[in-house]
Amino acid sequence: MNNLRGFMGSQISAFLRSFSRLLGLTPATPIPIVAMLSSIKRQSSTLDRVAVQGGHHGMVDTTAAISSMVDELYGLPTTPPSLYIDLEGVKLSRRGTVSILQIHVRTTGKSYLVDVKTLQNDAFSTPGACTRSTLKAILESISIPKVFFDVRRDSDALYSHYGIALRGVHDLQLMEIATRRGPERVIYGLKRCIESHLRMKPAEKSAWTKAKEEGISLFDPGKGGSYEVFNQRPLPEKIRLYCIEDVHYLPRLWDTYDRKMTPAWRTKVLNATKARITESQAPGFNPVARTMSLAPARW
Numbered sequence: 001m002n003n004l005r006g007f008m009g010s011q012i013s014a015f016l017r018s019f020s021r022l023l024g025l026t027p028a029t030p031i032p033i034v035a036m037l038s039s040i041k042r043q044s045s046t047l048d049r050v051a052v053q054g055g056h057h058g059m060v061d062t063t064a065a066i067s068s069m070v071d072e073l074y075g076l077p078t079t080p081p082s083l084y085i086d087l088e089g090v091k092l093s094r095r096g097t098v099s100i101l102q103i104h105v106r107t108t109g110k111s112y113l114v115d116v117k118t119l120q121n122d123a124f125s126t127p128g129a130c131t132r133s134t135l136k137a138i139l140e141s142i143s144i145p146k147v148f149f150d151v152r153r154d155s156d157a158l159y160s161h162y163g164i165a166l167r168g169v170h171d172l173q174l175m176e177i178a179t180r181r182g183p184e185r186v187i188y189g190l191k192r193c194i195e196s197h198l199r200m201k202p203a204e205k206s207a208w209t210k211a212k213e214e215g216i217s218l219f220d221p222g223k224g225g226s227y228e229v230f231n232q233r234p235l236p237e238k239i240r241l242y243c244i245e246d247v248h249y250l251p252r253l254w255d256t257y258d259r260k261m262t263p264a265w266r267t268k269v270l271n272a273t274k275a276r277i278t279e280s281q282a283p284g285f286n287p288v289a290r291t292m293s294l295a296p297a298r299w
Helices: 002-022 033-052 063-073 135-140 152-162 172-178 190-197 202-219 227-231 237-248 250-258 263-281
Strands: 057-060 083-088 100-105 111-115 146-148 169-171
Touching: 057 063, 063 100, 063 111, 063 135, 083 152, 083 237, 083 250, 100 237, 111 237, 146 250, 152 263, 169 172, 169 263, 172 190, 172 250, 172 263, 190 250, 202 227, 202 237
Parallel strands: 057 111, 083 146, 146 169
Antiparallel strands: 083 100, 100 111
16 A cells, blocks of 8 residues: 555656646746646636737737737637738838737637737747647648738738748638629728628627727828827727727628639639739739739739
8 A cells, every 4th residue: 555655646746747847847846736726727817818808809918928829729610710810010011010910710709919019029939838839830821721801911011021921811802802793803992891791780880980980090191190009009999999890800701702602713712812922922012003902813
């Protein structure tokens, strides 16, 4: 019996030593079980604190928060896509800066505002605590679908500033063109697509319009605003709401367009999306060229 107790004690001690290393504790330090449980609880609740801040719309501005978020984003369902993404910045492009990366998770309804202005490369290179993946790996994974609305400027900025080559992307703007009747050549913006193709209750539409207009008034130079507002910390509440609204309705647009697409058009959209990403990474890419407002040739 004493031998059995000794064996069990050694096994428990070995387990505690291994687990302490996972938690970043010093192996030589005695580890009271209460302290260990408290540490586990703190780690498991990190993501919850990030997600519930501001009603499931948290500002992700520390490496610990990035790590927890990456664990949340990894391994989600892929059909339909779970991740809907947008970026904001000052002159968002290779000649400007990235301030915020917004991610809306379809399966949970959570939206994350990644503070790229504060974290810089750490936003993309910090691994998850469990998966050891990174946000960069997720963005570059061909097996994890990501939905953007007009990916070109976002791709340009991510590739130029952080070396991120987007893959596995679905471009909602191209999906909208593919489901139109007739050979229209001009592309639509997100605002027009939401207004034209989503059914919204009056109160919902009023709240969306208010958030959109108030955000634009703060960053649009033509309305007395400045794009530098995206770099203010803490982020102004009206800008936070604007960023959230930009990704919140993307899953519903996806459903609207996807159900109308034929297999042939799905292939065309995916190929055109890849072409947009390749174009955005080219040395001569011009994000304000007149051709940016046109649908792909021969569509």
